[in-house]
Amino acid sequence: MRSLLPVIAQAEFRWGFIWDNRQIFLDGLRLTILISIVSFTLSVALGLVVALLRMSKSKIIQPLIAAYVNVFRAIPLLVFILFVYYGLAIQFNLNMTAIQAGVLALTLQYSAWLGEIFRSGIQAVPYGQREAAHSVGMGRVQTFFRVVLPQAARIVIPPTGNMFIGMIKDSSLVYLIGVPELLRVSNRLANRTFRYFEVYLATVLIYLALTTLVYFGVKYLEKRFALVDLLTSSARNWSPFAIRRTARLRALQARVEADMQGEPVLEIPIEEEEDEKEEREEQVALEEETEVTGLER
């Protein structure tokens, strides 16, 4: 084998080889996407539960969840995948396929990381928001879902996007327990044909394309949920949804305006204030001038 490597390295590079085997790559890619999405969805759900329990005031639950987070974050993922599949599944005779074991291992670890991200996001929402919601009579659950969570979601979008990219990359580790995802099928193809460079180059490019796609997706979400963007985004203002919304608001304004004719209008003393301010500034400037001239004399 070793003596063959230089020969292989000098072999003619053929792109066509990858195209010919595209079905193999596509099958692997499909499984990589499936594992990533399923594991990540489960991780987000579990991570939210972890975050909420971690913030509980209970003297039992809080340290338990802290331990959960710290244990699963501390074990190398590859070791954990092997342990779940070869260790747990076989020892306890769990009827578990390699894919299920892989998803379970990824979910447990990622939920620990995501739990911490979500917790920091929830805690980053100013406490005054909760107080304002309580002050109009909203309960704890309503306050969380209507006021805190939407704001926390905006905060955690970038780090959560990073975690999804990480999940796509880390899903390749389940190849060691025999899941025929992208890395596994590439590895098999390369070993069978000795076209290591073509195969692994293709694998690298496929992962790169996938993560780049997610990167732009996250960028879009960030923009979509950014508060400042609401001011400038023409896409939002000219979408059919936005046009309908504007029309609805106009109609509401007109109705209220008509219904409230004759009611006293709040007089806002803006112009007076400004005039006063100008006068005051002129006065100050005058005084300064006399002071200066006084000093010169």
Add this chain to the structure above:
Amino acid sequence: MSVSPNNTSQPEQPAPVVRLRSIHKSFGSNHVLKGVDLTVDQGQHIVIFGPSGSGKSTLLRTTNLLERPESGSVWFDGKEYGPGLDGQKLPRGKPRVLREQIGMVFQQFNLFPHITVLENVSLALRRVKGISHSEADYKAATQLKRVGLLDKIGAYPIQLSGGQQQRVAIARSLVMEPKVMLFDEPTSALDPELVGEVLAAMRALAESGMTMVVVTHEMGFAREAGDLNIFMDEGMIVEQGGHEIYQDAQEPRTRAFIEAIL
């Protein structure tokens, strides 16, 4: 601490809306409120002033149960919300019920930044009172018209000036039709030129007969609207009275504070 009749401007016997009695509150070793009594009568405009750290904001927040007192009674609408006084057994109320009927305006506005001005005002109508979407929107828009912001209903809070944000916050509380409105230094976070519009909204509200408790340093507003003016220092009410308190206060501490801020 009840108010002597010659201090109130109302001729008939006013009905109390909220009554706080011997409220104690500590943050750690810091004893913030040391047995404070406060009775808020129907239609009364109470102004609370005093140096920072005197407990005036905490007193206001206790009225709304955003702070839970360690001891003392918070009475509202026939029900007891605080720990209660010794030997007194009143039916207990749920904090949510009290908060729904007592509005609060914060120093930092605390508008919800992720939803529009209209949604800020209509959210609690829909979620707490269970009013339909379209009716809640109509009520909210009506309330926003009253504070002069009908043209801003589609805007987001960050698109408004501080004064406009505070007026939205006032509308958000008023739309729930509260029995009492609490103001916690509503103009302290505003640029000087924006204070006027918030005070104008508060004056209009006072003229409409709303019961109000205002923690403020705006002495102009206090003189004009304050039926009962309370000076607090070191967790206690030092002195209270009508408008005359600003001219000739009895307590030297009150006089010193008024002189310092005028």
